[in-house]
Structures are given as C-alpha cells and as structure tokens.
Amino acid sequence: MYSSHVRQSAVSMLDSGISYSEVCRRTGINRSTLRSWERNRSLIEKYRDNGDCPRCEPIPRPPAQAGPYSYLLGLYLGDGAINLAGDRSRNVWRLRIYCSDCWPGLIRECEANMAKVLPGHKIGRINCVGCTEVYGDWKHWPCLFPQFGPGKKHERPIVLERWQQAIVDEHPEAFVRGLIHSDGCRIDNKVRRRVGDEWKYYTYPRYQFSNASGDIVDLLTRALDRLQIPWKGHVSPRPPRQDKIVVSASTRAAVARMDEFVGAKY
Structure with a gap:
C-alpha cells in the first residue's frame, strides 16, 4: 500500500x-x-490517515486525531511499551498498553483511542496475569512515539518533540487523563485530627499520580499548570513506591476540575 x-x-x-x-x-x-x-x-x-505515517511525509505533520493521540501518549508514558512484533525481518513494531482487569471501561477506552490514531488496522487484546495488553502492530509507531527505546523510561530522558508538545498544549485534558488512567487514581484520603479530647476522622477525595521518572512527572505538572489545577509533589519514603515521585491534587476546586474530564477509573 x-x-x-x-x-x-x-x-x-x-x-x-x-x-x-x-x-x-x-x-x-x-x-x-x-x-x-x-x-x-x-x-x-x-x-x-488510514495507516499512512504523517511523520514520514515530505513535510511531516502531526497525527490527524490529536485528542486521542494526546490521551494515548499519556497511557504510553505510564503503562506502555514498543517492541518488535514477530519476525524481526518484517520491521513491524507493536505498541503495547497494559491495563488492569479491574477497569474494563479503561481497556475499552484505550482500545478505542488506539483505533482512532491507527485507523484501518486491527487492535487486539492479550490476557495477562491480572491485566490485559491492548496492542496494535505498525511499522511507524517509533515515528509517533519517539520516546521509545531500550531500558526503563525512568532510566533515560523523556522529552517531547515540538510537535508532540504542541498537541499536549492543545489537548492537556486528554493527556492528563491518559497519565492518570495509567499511573494515577482518584482515591478517598482519610485523615485523623484531634478535636478537644477526642480524635475525629475525615475523608476527602484526591487525585494521585506516582512515577519514578522525573521527566514524566514534569510533563504532568506542566499540563496541570496549563489547566490551572493546583498540585503538590513529594518523593514517597515507603516501599513499594520508594523513590517514586508522588503528585497529588487534593483541594476541593482541583478535584472538582479534574472530575470534569478524568473521574474515577471504571
């Protein structure tokens, strides 16, 4: 073709x-x-836009489906990988996104957005232990995700190309949603405070994201800043999240804003 x-x-x-x-x-x-x-x-x-690579044209252009791409980029940076698929001589790459089986809606959303970014190609699933791998095979995944490479993401620089940053700046909500759907969550945080002679317990919602890559965390926080959503960050001192950077958005206004476009996993 x-x-x-x-x-x-x-x-x-x-x-x-x-x-x-x-x-x-x-x-x-x-x-x-x-x-x-x-x-x-x-x-x-x-x-x-049916399998053509927009980055390989004489004048490279961004993917036509910018919103779905921004979401898929967030998923890839959190729980994705790109590897050669099958026979190495075919030079076909497989984009793999690993989604927890606890969230079937997330699996469907990942599948749907991958199909929008790569129309006309088969998007498949592989059942793994406790999770489902959503994948698509294409020769040009490295063109769309130049952050791919050997080794773990937190052990190498993760920097967006200018055209990628332009997409994220245009669709920051989709990008944040993808990152939260991969390495984040919406939880009910419980705190204990002493009032007078007794302890009282309070519960409030918060969004939390954790990742060992400072570069990926920086991409998230810049997108949150663009959306004017306040956040706090710290390095987790306890295993198994030791050495991971944790970003949280917990003010009432921040949670309400993120509920508009992220919400709890489903």
Missing part, C-alpha cells in the same frame, strides 16, 4: 510530461498502477 504523498508525487511527474516508463524506473511502481492513479485521482488520497 503506497502512501498518499508517494501517489501524489508519481502523478505529479506524469502530469509534468515524464513518461510512464521513466516514472516506473524512478519510483519502482508498475505502469498499470500508475495508469490507474492518473485516470482516477480519487485513489491518490484514498488511504490518507
């Missing part, structure tokens, strides 16, 4: 007067295919 920009380039050469034989020699596309594209111009754009 040829990308739209390849089809456009080939037809442009034909339109300029270059022969079929010469275009065939330059592009490796057979004459009958070139003839079909020239006669039916609708075929040139037929597969745009």
Whole structure:
C-alpha cells in the first residue's frame, strides 16, 4: 500500500510530461498502477490517515486525531511499551498498553483511542496475569512515539518533540487523563485530627499520580499548570513506591476540575 504523498508525487511527474516508463524506473511502481492513479485521482488520497505515517511525509505533520493521540501518549508514558512484533525481518513494531482487569471501561477506552490514531488496522487484546495488553502492530509507531527505546523510561530522558508538545498544549485534558488512567487514581484520603479530647476522622477525595521518572512527572505538572489545577509533589519514603515521585491534587476546586474530564477509573 503506497502512501498518499508517494501517489501524489508519481502523478505529479506524469502530469509534468515524464513518461510512464521513466516514472516506473524512478519510483519502482508498475505502469498499470500508475495508469490507474492518473485516470482516477480519487485513489491518490484514498488511504490518507488510514495507516499512512504523517511523520514520514515530505513535510511531516502531526497525527490527524490529536485528542486521542494526546490521551494515548499519556497511557504510553505510564503503562506502555514498543517492541518488535514477530519476525524481526518484517520491521513491524507493536505498541503495547497494559491495563488492569479491574477497569474494563479503561481497556475499552484505550482500545478505542488506539483505533482512532491507527485507523484501518486491527487492535487486539492479550490476557495477562491480572491485566490485559491492548496492542496494535505498525511499522511507524517509533515515528509517533519517539520516546521509545531500550531500558526503563525512568532510566533515560523523556522529552517531547515540538510537535508532540504542541498537541499536549492543545489537548492537556486528554493527556492528563491518559497519565492518570495509567499511573494515577482518584482515591478517598482519610485523615485523623484531634478535636478537644477526642480524635475525629475525615475523608476527602484526591487525585494521585506516582512515577519514578522525573521527566514524566514534569510533563504532568506542566499540563496541570496549563489547566490551572493546583498540585503538590513529594518523593514517597515507603516501599513499594520508594523513590517514586508522588503528585497529588487534593483541594476541593482541583478535584472538582479534574472530575470534569478524568473521574474515577471504571
């Protein structure tokens, strides 16, 4: 399947007067295919945004589905990985997002957003112990998620490309939602206070996110700042979250604002 920009380039050469034989020699596309594209111009754009890689075009562009991409980016930074799928010679990559089986709605949302970012491709599930792997196979996942690489994310720099940052700035709610759905939660925090001669217990909701990567935490807090949501952060002193940075949003206004676009996992 040829990308739209390849089809456009080939037809442009034909339109300029270059022969079929010469275009065939330059592009490796057979004459009958070139003839079909020239006669039916609708075929040139037929597969745009249906598996084409927007980053590999002569003028790279961001993914068309910016909101779903922003959400998927948050999921990937929290609970995702990119690995070669199957035979290495095929050079096909698999994006894997691991979702807890406790949240079937989250699994469906992950699946739906991955399908929007990669239309026309099969999105599958693999049952694992206590979780479900949602995956999609494509040759260009590293183009859309250049943060991928060997080793753990917190052991290497995680920096967004300019085009990614522009998407996150435009869709910060989707990005925060993805991060909270991966390494965060909405919980009821319980505190004890002494009033007079007795202890009283209070319960209030809060959003909490924990990750060992300072870079990923910084991406979250910058998005929260953009949304004008107050937050606090600290390094967790207790295992198993030792050395993880914990970010919480617990004021009444902050929780109410995040309830508008995040809410409890489901």
